[in-house]
Amino acid sequence: MSRKLSLFALALLPAAALADGHTTSLGLSYGPRPAALVDKLPEGALKDKLMSCSTQVPTQTAFSIGHRGAPLMFPEHTVQSNVAAARMGAGVLECDVTFTKDHELVCRHAQNDLHTTTNILVSDLASTCVTPFASAQGETAATAECRTSELTLEEFNTLTPKMDSADTAALTAEAYQGGVAPWRTQLYTDKATLMTHAESIELFKSLGAKFTPELKSASVEMPHDGFSQADYAQKLVDEYVAAGVPATDVFPQSFNVEDVYYWIDNAPEFGAQAVYLVEWTEGFDEQNAETWLQDFDALKERGVNYISASLNMLMTNQDGKIAASDYAKAAKAADITLIAWTLERSGPLASGGGWYFQSVGDIIKDDSDYLVALDVLAQDVGVAGVFSDWPATVTYYANCMGL
Structure with missing residues (x-):
């Protein structure tokens, strides 16, 4: 264990070492937010179901994915942010991977x-x-x-x-240095700790979580001082091999489909779970296939099994209610496993939810719609997991629904 992580993470290891799927090994807690969101739901079946789980004991679940940890309240990609996400039951944690001048991999968005x-x-x-x-x-x-x-x-x-x-x-x-969004906080920034990619692997292992590293696009021209894109993609998976992490616990991501193809062709044990990231672009219509950039059948044939799409691509307004989009249905029909990003990144939803909810913004009312959207993503779209800036909400829902 690196000196940098030892003091903080070692305190967690005795509990984490006992983790075998039992839920209290890290002292898991939902905190007040999930219940507050349930309270805001209108009366109906969803509220009744979620209220019935108010006394359940939290369990870690791979359906709940920590987006850069828990950045609603903690500095992203820090030890503390990811420990907070794990304590909320996130079973998958993310390190966005970039590189330094000397080509070492670090966690930065x-x-x-x-x-x-x-x-x-x-x-x-x-x-x-x-x-x-x-x-x-x-x-x-x-x-x-x-x-x-x-x-x-x-x-x-x-x-x-x-x-x-x-x-x-x-x-x-x-x-x-200021400008923090009013729905975030600076209460937990003191003594926060940066991580290298290798240190994130070490920490996430100690927390009993799986891994979803994202290979970020370089801001410099590639190759960079002899470091090629292939070198970059290979180094990411090599650090899991060096740490003894089984490929089945790793879901490498990239917006660059060529990175996904690289893993499929050159590290197939990792490529089988490589995730192609996609997002809403100008002119996109979640109900009109002519505007989609993805050919799902061709991707599946090429070996792509996972697509992680922004929330707005997977939801649509159907008769005044949030529903699964045609885009989502077409991906599922091609046997593509879907993952959604990112819940609770929009701040308060009373004004429509902004970019992430633009396909349903005209029917978004308040923060309880985070749970309505989550229910549609889980039950109608059938996603395998949901990224969130506050994983407790997704964990609560997943535990209650048996996901």
Whole structure:
């Protein structure tokens, strides 16, 4: 176990070492949020069913996937964020994978997000940013861009993580550190710990969870100093092999279908569970196949078994109710297993749910629709799992429904 994780994770290992599917090994807890969402549901069968589970004991479930951990309240891709997600019963945890200047793999949502997810702009490493901080000027927003590919791993490890945010009206780099969305919090940012990909494997193993690493697109031209895209994709799976993790516990993801094909062709034991990520794009209509970019039969024939799609692609407005989209039905008809992302990332839903709910935004009423959408995804779409920024909600639902 690395020195960096030892003090925090070792405290969990005695409990995790006993984990064998029994549910209290990590002191699992739903907290108040799932019950609060159930309380908001209108009277009916869904509310009755979910209320009937109010005294159930939480169990870990692979249906519940921690999206960057639990970033509704914890800095994403940190030890603390993922421990929180595991304690909420998330049975699958995510490390978005990018690389440093010396081609070490680390957990970051993007190679160029350090200016919003760490303190780099107010550190001694600010000079490494490809776009230095520039203050807001009139109607022009403050800007910066800082990349992991400009730092060695040793330098990366000196950074302090923070909630993903930026105050684009800032006049100073210090003020730029703000801008946290009002539905998030900074209560749990103190002493949060960054992770390498290898450290995430070590931690997730100790928490009894499975793995869904996402190979992120590089912000630099590839190959990068001799490090090719194939090298990058191979190194991701090699770190699981080195850690002794069975391929059946790993669901590698990428928005680049060529990465998925690489794993299918060159690491088939991992490729069998490789996940092709897709998202709503301009002109997409979840009910009109002519606007879809995916040929499900061709993907299946090529060996793609999993697609993870944004929520808006899988749901539609059918007679004023949330329902499974034609896109989702067509994928299932081709024997593609679907995964959905990302629940509870939109903040309060009273204003329609924003990007993630745009296909049903005109019928979204309040936060209880998180549960309505989840029920449709599970029962009508038939997804195998749901990413969430607060996994307790998905865990509660999955436990109650026996998923």
